[in-house]
Amino acid sequence: MTVSIEEKASFEFKGRMLMATVLYLKDLDSRSLHQQISQRLEDAAQWLLDAPVVVDVAHPEEASQVELLTAVDTLRGLGVNLVALARHPELDDQVAAMLGLGSINLANGRDVARSEPPARTGNSKSAPAAAEDTLVVEQPVRSGQQVYARGDLIVLAPVSTGAELLAEGNIHIYNTLRGRALAGVRGNEAARIFCQDLDAELVSIAGHYRVAEDLPDAYRRKPVQMSLDGDAMCFADLMGKS
Amino acid sequence: MTKIVVVTSGKGGVGKTTTSAALATGLAMRGHKTTVIDFDVGLRNLDLIMGCERRVVYDLVNVINGDANLKQGLIKDKRVENLFILPASQTRDKDALTQEGVEKVLNGLRDMEMEYVICDSPAGIEKGALMAAYFADEAIVVTNPEVSSVRDSDRILGILSSKTRKAEQGEGDIPARLLLTRYSPERVDRGEMLSVGDVQEILAVDLLGVIPESQAVLNASNSGAPVILDLESDAGLAYADAVARFIGEERPHRFLTAAKKGLFGRLFGG
Ligand SMILES: Nc1ncnc2c1ncn2[C@@H]1O[C@H](COP(=O)(O)OP(=O)(O)OP(=O)(O)O)[C@@H](O)[C@H]1O
Ligand SMILES: [Mg+2]
Numbered sequence: 001m002t003v004s005i006e007e008k009a010s011f012e013f014k015g016r017m018l019m020a021t022v023l024y025l026k027d028l029d030s031r032s033l034h035q036q037i038s039q040r041l042e043d044a045a046q047w048l049l050d051a052p053v054v055v056d057v058a059h060p061e062e063a064s065q066v067e068l069l070t071a072v073d074t075l076r077g078l079g080v081n082l083v084a085l086a087r088h089p090e091l092d093d094q095v096a097a098m099l100g101l102g103s104i105n106l107a108n109g110r111d112v113a114r115s116e117p118p119a120r121t122g123n124s125k126s127a128p129a130a131a132e133d134t135l136v137v138e139q140p141v142r143s144g145q146q147v148y149a150r151g152d153l154i155v156l157a158p159v160s161t162g163a164e165l166l167a168e169g170n171i172h173i174y175n176t177l178r179g180r181a182l183a184g185v186r187g188n189e190a191a192r193i194f195c196q197d198l199d200a201e202l203v204s205i206a207g208h209y210r211v212a213e214d215l216p217d218a219y220r221r222k223p224v225q226m227s228l229d230g231d232a233m234c235f236a237d238l239m240g241k242s
Numbered sequence: 243m244t245k246i247v248v249v250t251s252g253k254g255g256v257g258k259t260t261t262s263a264a265l266a267t268g269l270a271m272r273g274h275k276t277t278v279i280d281f282d283v284g285l286r287n288l289d290l291i292m293g294c295e296r297r298v299v300y301d302l303v304n305v306i307n308g309d310a311n312l313k314q315g316l317i318k319d320k321r322v323e324n325l326f327i328l329p330a331s332q333t334r335d336k337d338a339l340t341q342e343g344v345e346k347v348l349n350g351l352r353d354m355e356m357e358y359v360i361c362d363s364p365a366g367i368e369k370g371a372l373m374a375a376y377f378a379d380e381a382i383v384v385t386n387p388e389v390s391s392v393r394d395s396d397r398i399l400g401i402l403s404s405k406t407r408k409a410e411q412g413e414g415d416i417p418a419r420l421l422l423t424r425y426s427p428e429r430v431d432r433g434e435m436l437s438v439g440d441v442q443e444i445l446a447v448d449l450l451g452v453i454p455e456s457q458a459v460l461n462a463s464n465s466g467a468p469v470i471l472d473l474e475s476d477a478g479l480a481y482a483d484a485v486a487r488f489i490g491e492e493r494p495h496r497f498l499t500a501a502k503k504g505l506f507g508r509l510f511g512g
Contacts, residue, residue: 139403139415140399140445140446141400142396142397142399142400142403143393143394143396143397143400144397144400144401145400157446158443158444158446160393160396160400160444161393161396162393162396162397163400176443178444
């Protein structure tokens, strides 16, 4: 990325992306919310506490401001790091401000805003060698779908343009990557991306990214591994030096 | 057993209605009792393609709202036995399509022992499209050999894998197959269109058929007779093949390569 910076610039845009988790509230009953979220936190979902969280409500047309306020209070009380409220035409623009939250447009993200893989995919049982948090996806990941792995992510099928892979660890794609792959999304700079056929829209490791246009031509449509060296994304032949 | 099939695409104008009409007619011609439903509330079209627009009294929304019963809403085709059409309404808005309402209509068709119900989906990924797909047992994704259409089909395939009743009930993906329409081998050769192979590679689903770009389709819609009734035409034959494959017969794919010049043409460079 080339950004021309004026002399003595008092700010700078960093080529970093911020990953946020979307918490999709199917109902706003604060008691069951409290109970279920604290349960999840006990079950080692501690990551919920440091990840920035965007709250989205399933039925904005039915959500009263009071219900929203108590739900948000409940979440804050549990230590969830709320940063924004997903925008909806049904929600008054003032609501997010009233809740002390930013406002974010998730576009048509109803099915994007899910940190679970498409129902049919998660299949870590059939992968004997996989570590506990490894997620193995055997079905194509389609445009508009998002797959999130707490550890490594292994994909055996094509990843379409408009699809997004996110992993706290490494990402392996034994097929064509046409969408986005973001490894080390919680800051692990040692994470890598391994890909059989690189045709990506974007690749990112620990927030350092390259868009399609900036991918080195020598590695396009080739088997590639990507890693981070300081701030720089490194590309290498997947099969080692040849 | 009634099989509910959604014909969908994401992108508009790719040939869903043409395909729904051909598929329903083709199945009925083979003796299967079939209904084709137009889910494109507000932009009805299927009745024109089926040539029954002058016999429409009630529509899908009337039946859902109980203004008419199912038997009153169904139009019996005049050319082919076993074929029924349930048109969309031109005037109402999409909110009339409720899940319960659609389910009621489909259950009514089950009671009538329909073998196939073909749901002609509207374009997009809004309510009408979701309703057309929700109860489906199987999907046909109609795609044109161009990048934007392929991408929208990919998106629809993803939505189908999570937004059908079967998916919600944990029965997994419904089977989805690709129908590539408006295929022009000449334009593929000139690099102006994606090839069947390209599209299949990107979408990674089974291929139900390839329908060539054909004047016969236009003629058919002008005369209100589904193109599959025109078995002299390439598109009619390609649809007949697709119907055969749909019910499990094996057919080689045709019309995939540009028409070769005849022997003389080749010898003399004509
Ligand atoms: N194989 C074909 N050859 C030539 N023209 C075709 C072919 N298939 C469809 N068309 C033409 O493309 C146009 C759109 O077809 P159709 O109405 O079936 O698409 P659709 O996907 O149902 O559109 P919508 O999204 O608006 O419902 C029509 O004018 C039709 O005649
Ligand atoms: Mg149509």
